[in-house]
C-alpha cells in the first residue's frame with residue numbers, strides 16, 4: 001500500500017493547538033492513516049505530556065489500522081489501536097482504562113468524519129464514481145449491507161427518499177426510477193461505473209452532473225455505514241466520556257454532518273432556565289460543555305491549495321465544564 005495515498009491530515013495544526021494541552025487519554029475515533037494521531041502524539045511529546053498520556057486510535061477499517069500502526073511505530077508505547085466503531089466509544093474507553101488501571105475519562109476526543117482518501121482512491125472499495133469497482137462502500141468489510149444490496153433491493157420510493165434525504169439531490173426521483181428500470185432489464189446494477197452512467201444520463205447537464213454524482217454516492221455511503229446515526233451516538237457518548245476540562249473536536253465535510261454537530265454541541269452547551277418568565281436566579285441545570293469557538297474553524301487558503309480535501313472542512317470544538 002503506497003504511503004502517499006493517505007493524504008495529509010486536514011486542519012492538523014488547529015486540531016493539535018486546541019487539543020494537546022495536558023496529559024491524559026486521547027481518543028482518535030477516526031484513525032485512518034494515523035496522520036492526526038501522529039501530529040497529536042508529537043505535540044504531546046513536545047509539551048512534555050507524552051509519558052502520562054495514551055492515545056487510543058479507533059477505526060472500523062482493517063487497512064487503515066495497518067497503515068496507522070506503521071505510521072505510529074515511534075509512539076508504540078503510548079498507543080493502543082482498536083478495530084471498532086466510534087459509536088461504542090464509551091465501552092472502548094472503559095475496557096482500555098480498566099486494563100491499565102486508568103480513570104475512564106478522556107482528555108481529548110477527535111473525529112475526522114467520513115471516508116479517507118485511501119478508501120476513495122481504492123477501486124475495490126467501491127466509493128468512487130470515477131473508478132470502476134464493485135458497488136461496495138462499506139468502511140467495515142465485515143458489515144452486512146453493501147451499496148449493491150441497496151441499489152438492487154430497495155423499492156423505487158425508498159431509493160428516491162434516500163437520495164433526497166442523505167444527498168439533498170433534486171433529481172432523486174428520476175434517478176431512482178432509472179435505477180429500477182435498469183436493474184429490471186439487466187438483473188442488477190453491480191459496479192460503480194454502471195451506477196455512474198445511469199446517474200449521468202439522468203442528471204442535469206454541465207457541472208451539475210458531478211454534483212449529482214457526488215450527492216447520490218454520498219447518500220449511498222451514508223446509508224451503508226449508518227453514518228448519521230453513529231455520529232449522533234458518538235456526540236452523546238463522547239461528551240459523557242470526557243474528563244473535566246477535556247475537549248472534543250469534530251471535523252465534518254458536508255452540511256448534513258455539520259448540522260448534527262452544530263445542533264448537538266449547542267444543546268449540550270445550553271443551561272436549562274425553565275419555562276420563560278419564571279425568573280430563576282440559577283438554571284435548573286447547567287450546560288455540560290462550553291463551545292471553545294462559536295463559529296466553525298475552516299482551513300486557510302494555503303492549506304486548501306496543497307490539500308483540496310480541506311476545502312469543505314469545518315472544525316467544531318467543545319470543552320467539558322469543570323464543576
Ligand SMILES: C[S@@+](CC[C@H](N)C(=O)[O-])C[C@H]1O[C@@H](n2cnc3c(N)ncnc32)[C@H](O)[C@@H]1O
Nearest residue numbers: 009030032033034035036059060085086112116
Ligand atoms: C477522514 S478519514 C480519517 C483520516 C485521519 N484523520 C488521518 O489523519 O489519516 C476517516 C476514517 O474514519 C473511519 N471511520 C469513519 N466512520 C467510522 C466509525 N463510525 N467508526 C470507526 N471508524 C470510522 C474510516 O474508516 C476512515 O479510515
